[in-house]
Each structure stands twice: as structure tokens, then as C-alpha cells.
Amino acid sequence: MKILVFCCDWCSYPGADLAGILRLEYPSEVRIIKVMCSGRVDLMLVLDALRQGIDGVMVTGCHPGECHYVHGNMEAERRIELLRSIFERSGINPRRVRIEWISASEGEKFAEVTRAFKQEIDEIGPINQGEIDAAEIIHDVFSSERARLVLGASRRAIELEGVDPLWYKGVLERTVREEVLRERILRELRKTGALSAHELAERIGEPAKEIFWNLIAMKRRQIILDIGIVDDSLKFAIQEGV
Amino acid sequence: MIGVFLCGCDGEVSERIDLKWLGEVAERDPDVGYLETDEHLCSKEAVRKIRSIVESKNLDRIVIAGCSPRTHEKIFDDLASIVEFANIREQAAWVHPEKEEATRVAADILQSAIVRAKLAAELEPVRVPIEPSCLVIGGGVSGMQAASDLSAQGYRVYLVERDERLGGRVKRLSMTFPTISCGFPCRHDCPECELTPKEEELYASEFVEILTSTEVMEVEGRIGDYHVTLRTPEGVREIKVGTVVIATGTKTYDPSRIPEYGYEFEDVITSIELEDLYMKHRFLGGGGELRRPSDDAIPKRVDFIQCVGSRGEKGGNPYCSIVCCLYGIGHARAIKEMHPACEVYLHFTNIQAPYRGFEEYYRESESLGVNFVRGEVKLVEKGEEGLVITYEDVDLQKSFEEATDLVVLSVGQEPSDGAKELAELFYRELDPDGFFTEVNQKIVREDATGVFVAGCALGPRNIRYAVADGKIAAENALALLKKGEFEMEGIMPIVDDTKCIGCNICGNLCYFGAIGVTEEIAEVVEGKCRGCGICAAACPEKAITLTQFDDEEITAQIEVFARAGEVSG
Ligand SMILES: Cc1cc2nc3c(=O)[nH]c(=O)nc-3n(C[C@H](O)[C@H](O)[C@H](O)COP(=O)(O)OP(=O)(O)OC[C@H]3O[C@@H](n4cnc5c(N)ncnc54)[C@H](O)[C@@H]3O)c2cc1C
Ligand code: SF4
Ligand code: SF4
Ligand code: SF4
Numbered sequence: 001m002k003i004l005v006f007c008c009d010w011c012s013y014p015g016a017d018l019a020g021i022l023r024l025e026y027p028s029e030v031r032i033i034k035v036m037c038s039g040r041v042d043l044m045l046v047l048d049a050l051r052q053g054i055d056g057v058m059v060t061g062c063h064p065g066e067c068h069y070v071h072g073n074m075e076a077e078r079r080i081e082l083l084r085s086i087f088e089r090s091g092i093n094p095r096r097v098r099i100e101w102i103s104a105s106e107g108e109k110f111a112e113v114t115r116a117f118k119q120e121i122d123e124i125g126p127i128n129q130g131e132i133d134a135a136e137i138i139h140d141v142f143s144s145e146r147a148r149l150v151l152g153a154s155r156r157a158i159e160l161e162g163v164d165p166l167w168y169k170g171v172l173e174r175t176v177r178e179e180v181l182r183e184r185i186l187r188e189l190r191k192t193g194a195l196s197a198h199e200l201a202e203r204i205g206e207p208a209k210e211i212f213w214n215l216i217a218m219k220r221r222q223i224i225l226d227i228g229i230v231d232d233s234l235k236f237a238i239q240e241g242v
Numbered sequence: 243m244i245g246v247f248l249c250g251c252d253g254e255v256s257e258r259i260d261l262k263w264l265g266e267v268a269e270r271d272p273d274v275g276y277l278e279t280d281e282h283l284c285s286k287e288a289v290r291k292i293r294s295i296v297e298s299k300n301l302d303r304i305v306i307a308g309c310s311p312r313t314h315e316k317i318f319d320d321l322a323s324i325v326e327f328a329n330i331r332e333q334a335a336w337v338h339p340e341k342e343e344a345t346r347v348a349a350d351i352l353q354s355a356i357v358r359a360k361l362a363a364e365l366e367p368v369r370v371p372i373e374p375s376c377l378v379i380g381g382g383v384s385g386m387q388a389a390s391d392l393s394a395q396g397y398r399v400y401l402v403e404r405d406e407r408l409g410g411r412v413k414r415l416s417m418t419f420p421t422i423s424c425g426f427p428c429r430h431d432c433p434e435c436e437l438t439p440k441e442e443e444l445y446a447s448e449f450v451e452i453l454t455s456t457e458v459m460e461v462e463g464r465i466g467d468y469h470v471t472l473r474t475p476e477g478v479r480e481i482k483v484g485t486v487v488i489a490t491g492t493k494t495y496d497p498s499r500i501p502e503y504g505y506e507f508e509d510v511i512t513s514i515e516l517e518d519l520y521m522k523h524r525f526l527g528g529g530g531e532l533r534r535p536s537d538d539a540i541p542k543r544v545d546f547i548q549c550v551g552s553r554g555e556k557g558g559n560p561y562c563s564i565v566c567c568l569y570g571i572g573h574a575r576a577i578k579e580m581h582p583a584c585e586v587y588l589h590f591t592n593i594q595a596p597y598r599g600f601e602e603y604y605r606e607s608e609s610l611g612v613n614f615v616r617g618e619v620k621l622v623e624k625g626e627e628g629l630v631i632t633y634e635d636v637d638l639q640k641s642f643e644e645a646t647d648l649v650v651l652s653v654g655q656e657p658s659d660g661a662k663e664l665a666e667l668f669y670r671e672l673d674p675d676g677f678f679t680e681v682n683q684k685i686v687r688e689d690a691t692g693v694f695v696a697g698c699a700l701g702p703r704n705i706r707y708a709v710a711d712g713k714i715a716a717e718n719a720l721a722l723l724k725k726g727e728f729e730m731e732g733i734m735p736i737v738d739d740t741k742c743i744g745c746n747i748c749g750n751l752c753y754f755g756a757i758g759v760t761e762e763i764a765e766v767v768e769g770k771c772r773g774c775g776i777c778a779a780a781c782p783e784k785a786i787t788l789t790q791f792d793d794e795e796i797t798a799q800i801e802v803f804a805r806a807g808e809v810s811g
Contacts, residue, residue, distance in 0.1 A: 002804065002806070004800065004803060013312075014312060016332065017310045017329070017332040017333075020310070020333060020335075020336035020337050021336065023336050024337065025339060026337055028338045028343040028344070028346070028347050031347075031350055031351070031803040031806070032329075032333055032351075033796060033799050033800070033803075034791075035775065036773055036774050036775055036791055037776060039774060039775070039776035039779060040774060040775035040778070040779050041779060042779040042780075042793065044793070045793065045796055045797065048797055048800055049803075049804065052801065052804035052805075053804055054800070054803065054804050065674065066671075068774075069754075069772060069774035069776060070669070070671070070753040071753060072776050075751065075776055075779075075780070111337075143784065148780070148781070148783075148784075149745065149747070149782040151780070152745075152747035152751070152781065152782050153750075155750055155751055156746075156750040160750060
């Protein structure tokens, strides 16, 4: 089993050091990567770890209100929350990712939360191929523009423009889900060539109607094209050069 | 070529981790060209040795495997152009008791440090010039001391005070404790002393410009180059300074927030109003007499209530206000000295005053006849004859309801008005109580803002510490000013202008205003960036790379951990 913990330079990294200084034992599956701020952790990095078979990723940062960069930790929380809600419907156990606040003086807490996380991963078992494949797809979604734009603009929308946070969260989740679906459609098309909405629905396991609307949107963005009616149904294929 | 140095830490590491095997793991990496193990890498001799090896073997990158970089980063940092740390002591040796397990973890940590060393870019340190001037905000004892020290070295100082006069809280105190003669600025028993020597000195200095009735409106810029807009009585004015000292002090707690204490009655006053009473009678020529507000009579009984608005008493602030025991007892004693017939009670739950000489001072007031009563004051109300105070005495296990002539509320201190706005202007953190925090309180690190905080703005303290703070802040500012430039670690975002779409998501996320779209694409302001990397993580186009902690480095580390076990197998 492998557990990756992102630690921020100001709070949780010294917190982990303190666990060492106090000789507190914590799971030897834990590996630490230091970043300056928990807000530095791009979801791509979390997903990269999962798609490479790491069983659990924990982002740790300063307690709310104590971030050295003021709101980095809140950005991190927003991202991890989003990821968990996306995982919920993408076949990845959302418990594989979590966020924790650990101050520089909380060596004890570092040991505790890593132990608890290990126990949780023990319960849900090692990451399976289905989850790895899904992580790969979501990774690609979070390396493309649309999902990143909507996620990145969250703070501006909510805090500077006064958009209702719940509403925005809904938009964000919907957008990312849509992108995940489109990514899966693309992969199916790449694998099989041309497919209809119904055929895609069968393979992907999402309603044909939803797939159809996404096909239309993708066509409009010239990612795919329809190649006309084949065997009684409208088929779509990837646009050349995509 | 990478050199790897393993440290045994005098057994702390070498007894818990198989360093020999660790060395073998390192040497399997083709880029590792040199390996050395020592029990004391941080010793002078070892450091000297590393230096000479780096030179003779032409190593441009080294990895130090041993304690946390937090322990000895500074010792090793300049030994090669790239120095990476493998924290195998805190993260392996000390947390995994099984040697084999600890060794396996250490191997991963070491390999991840090695890949970081391979990928790390040499950081171009960023140098920014420091404007030879300082803005001091707040003209209390702390700010005055800072202004005085800075100007004594010939630097231009703008001393901004929003009140009409300098002096802050201390100018309202009739006497100060525990020294009684307060020293700086001395106002003890000298009603004729309009300007203290310090104030005169500041007004006389050719380097100090004192701006009273003035406030800070806006701040732009970075360490060494702040453009500050001030609101002065003459109008709006802009100044340019290299450093800033914030010394905005505190305000006192408003006791009407605790209705039981009867602050609405004329003869229930705060400690500050007590000071005003003394001052008034001193000016009126009444000598050192204490006369109560309602009828100018010398009170026959005075009750002090301690911890008003502090220490969580009756819903007040959670912290101790530090000076109120000191001045409460001081005043109680002074009243006893002035009017020996006056009965003086001091209601407290705990006495907190860990100052040199305080204990003796406290005993003395006891022997002068001040009644120290431990226990809660339940109510101060107005009876037919005058004020009635209901209190309990925990030591006697009894409650009392007695008439009194004057009640003094020893009010605590809170962050001064506008502290939050000022903190935002300077990107400073406030602690949960709303006070400024010391520079990088959590870990001592070099400051990268050129903004220092002194005195009660950091939390309640007595005059002596507030003055000492002023000196320290001035020292810190002077260190910067004297160097004339500031060199910062070049952790910096670099924007790829072929990818940037000008969405300004980075600009909205950066708290420090260090990145943002001015024309079409994002630009980074050198000297403002603190290197958090939040912008890079959020850029929709992935147009931002970081000179440290870049995606490339982190993904390489992830890869090491993901395939771990395969190599060590
Ligand atoms: C009732 C009372 C009695 C005390 N008695 C004693 C004692 O006996 N002995 C002792 O050692 N200590 C005593 N103290 C503590 C002492 O007053 C403080 O230690 C001292 O005043 C701290 O100095 P300072 O310069 O940090 O802040 P302050 O004296 O509070 O000065 C801050 C100054 O900044 C100004 N300011 C605030 N905000 C702004 C802004 N935004 N822009 C411009 N200017 C601003 C204020 O107007 C003020 O002039 C007492 C405190 C109180 C409340
Ligand atoms: S200094 Fe004394 S009176 Fe003031 S809050 Fe602390 S304990 Fe209470
Ligand atoms: S977030 Fe990225 S794309 Fe947007 S303005 Fe900043 S650098 Fe450019
Ligand atoms: S790294 Fe942090 S401080 Fe620097 S520009 Fe980006 S968000 Fe701002």
C-alpha cells in the first residue's frame, strides 16, 4: 500500500517533523512531498498519483485562517471537495483523497491523521484497475482548459463577484462531470471508430440523452463530427487532427 | 553530477537505518557520481570537507540525507549551486522503529531528493533595491522609539499618527508602574511638561517628518518600494518608503458590554478615566488628590474590579491583558498613600504580573492596607445612598453587599480600530484575537516584506516591552536599509506568454498582488511574489511554471514513490 501526503512548508511539514522529534510512530506507507502551500497542489498532481497506483492521497495545510499565503488552504479544500464529489460518480472511492489541517505544533495530529488514513485505505482496499483508469480520465480533464477555468475562477466568482457559492459549486461539479463524460466518449470513439449515442451509452453506462447533448456540444467545438446515418443510427467520430 | 552525502547523526540515523544499503541505492542512479557517509555532516570539519569535495569533484548538485532541512538548511545551503535535502531522520529513522522498514522509507525519500536535484533549476536570486526611508504608523511609545532610532542613523522617517498628538496611550497615564517614574516619555507628576524630551527630539530631528491627524489610505508596492497614500489634514499625500513599522497599539475594552458592572453610573469609571481624573485635578492645582466625578468628593471607599473584558471573564476577550494587574495594584497603592483613610478593595480572580520587583510591590500594597479580595463581582448598582457592590470572597466563602463611593474597572486591551484594514493593506496576518503576529512567528525565517510590527499592536504588553519592540523593529528595518537591497530566493512563477490567455485567474488568486494581467497577458512583479505557487496550480492554460516546486519536479517525486518497492526489491 502507498500513501502520499502533501505537506506545506509552514505548518504540516514542520508538524510532520515534530512527529519525528516526538518519536511518534506512523504508517511506513506514508511518503511526503513538500510544497510551499497546500494551495500549490494542482488536482492533476493528486490524480497523477492515483493513476500511478498510489492508494491514497492526503493534502495537508495550515488551519483555516493560518495559511501563510492567506487563502491557499481554502483553495486546496475547494479542490479536494470537488474531487471527492466527482469521484463519487466516477467509480473511484472518494475516501482515497482527503484534506487535513495540521499546524507546526501538531506532531501528534500528523501521526494520528496518517494512521487514520491508513486504516481507511485498509478498509477500502488497494486501488483497482477501474479506479486507476477513471483517475487517468479525470487527470486528463483537469489538464484541459474548461474544467480548470471554471475551478480556477471560483474565488473570483464567489468572493469578488458575489455569486452564490452553492450555485457555483453546482456549476463546477456539473462542468467537470460533463468533461469527464466527454473524455470518456472520446476514448470510446478513439478505440472503436464511429459510434452512435446509444452505443456509447451502453459502453459508458450513462443515459443516452445526456451523451447525445454532449456529442452535439463536442461537434460544435469541432472535436468530433457526425458521419451520418449508418445502420439506422447517427454515428459520430473523432475529428481528424484532434 | 550529483554528490550524495549521508549523515548518521551520531547514531540517531545510522543505528536505525542501514546507510550502507542506502548508499547502494543512491549509487544505482547513473547521475550520482559521488557518495560519502559521515556521522556528523553538520560539523565544521565535515562542512569544510563537503565544500572541498564539491570543488575537486566538480559537483554542481548535492543531496544531504539526514536531518530535516529545518534543522540545518542554512549550514548546507551554499555548498553547491543546487542543494536538496532528504529528511531521513524525522521522516524515517524517528518514526519507524523497524530498521528494515525505516531503511525502505529512507531509500524512497533519498531517491525523491535525487530526482529533485536532477530537475532543480538554479535559482537566480531576485535583488530589489531598498528605498532609504521608513514609514512608522502609530506615534505611541513604540512607534516613537522606532522613529527615533531610525532617524538617528540618518534615514528619512515619516511618523504617522492619527491622533492630534504623539504619545499614544502613555500620554494619558498620570503615573506608570512598576517604576512610578516612567522614564519614557516621562510624564510623571509633571503637568507642566507639555512635550517630553523624546517628542521634542523627534520634532527637532531634520530626518523625521511628523504627520499627526493622519491616516494611511492606500498601499502599493513591495519590500523596498512602498507607495503609500496618506490622508492628512492638508489633503491627500503620497510618500515612497522602503520599510514600514506598524505600531498602532491597542484600544481599551468598552465596559458597557458587561451591564452588571454598572458603567452607566457616574462613579463607575474605567482605569483610563481614573487617569483623566488625576490629570484633571493635577491641572486644577489639587495636587495628587483623587476626587470622584459625581460630586468632587474624596472617596471613602474605592473598589477596583480586575480583568474587565479579559481572561474570558463575563464574556470578555479570552486573553490576559497583561498590564491591568500592574496598574490596578499600582493605583490602589497610590490611593492608599494619598488618602490613608480611604478603604481600597481590589477584586480579582488571579493576579498576573510576572515582572521583576512586582512581588515586593504587591506585598507593599498589602501592608499599606489594600484589601485583596479573590472572587467574582456580581453586581454594581445604584442604591438610595449611592453605589452598592455585590461580590463574593472565595477565601472567606462569603458574599457581600456593601456601599462604595467609586468603582474603577480595570479594562483590558483590544486590537486598535483599523488594525484589520491595515493588516490587509500590508498583507499581514492577524492572530485569532485580532492582533498582528510577529514576523513568521511559526518558524524564524527571513522577512520578505520589509514591514515590521512593534508594541501593543502585537498584543498587550507594558511600556518597557513596547519600547524594546520599537528598538527591535528599528533594528530590523535598519538592517534592510543599510544593505540597500534585498535578495530573495528566486521561487518565482514564470508566465509563458504563448500560452497565457489573459484570464487573470492568477491575479484574482494571488493575495499579494504579485501576478496579474495588466495589458493582455499576466505579468509577475519581482519582489512581491512569495512563491506559494497557488497561481500555477490554478492557471487554466498551465502557462505558469515555477522555478521551484514545479509540476515536473513533483510528478517525478510521485513517480519515485509510485514505483517504490520495485527498485528496492
Ligand atoms: C489603562 C492602562 C494603564 C496602563 N498602565 C501601564 C503602566 O502603569 N505601566 C506600563 O508599563 N504599561 C502600562 N500600560 C500599557 C501601555 O500603555 C502600553 O504598553 C503602551 O502604551 C504601548 O505603546 P504602543 O506604542 O505600542 O501603543 P499605544 O500607546 O497604544 O500607541 C499607539 C498609537 O498609534 C496610533 N494609531 C493607532 N492606529 C493608527 C492608525 N491606523 N494610523 C495612525 N495611527 C494609529 C494611536 O493613536 C496611538 O497614538 C497601561 C495600559 C492601559 C490601557
Ligand atoms: S493583567 Fe490582571 S487584571 Fe489584566 S487581564 Fe490579566 S489577570 Fe486580569
Ligand atoms: S491564470 Fe494563466 S492564463 Fe490566466 S492570466 Fe494568469 S497566467 Fe495567463
Ligand atoms: S506564487 Fe503565490 S505569491 Fe507568487 S505570484 Fe503566484 S500566487 Fe502570487
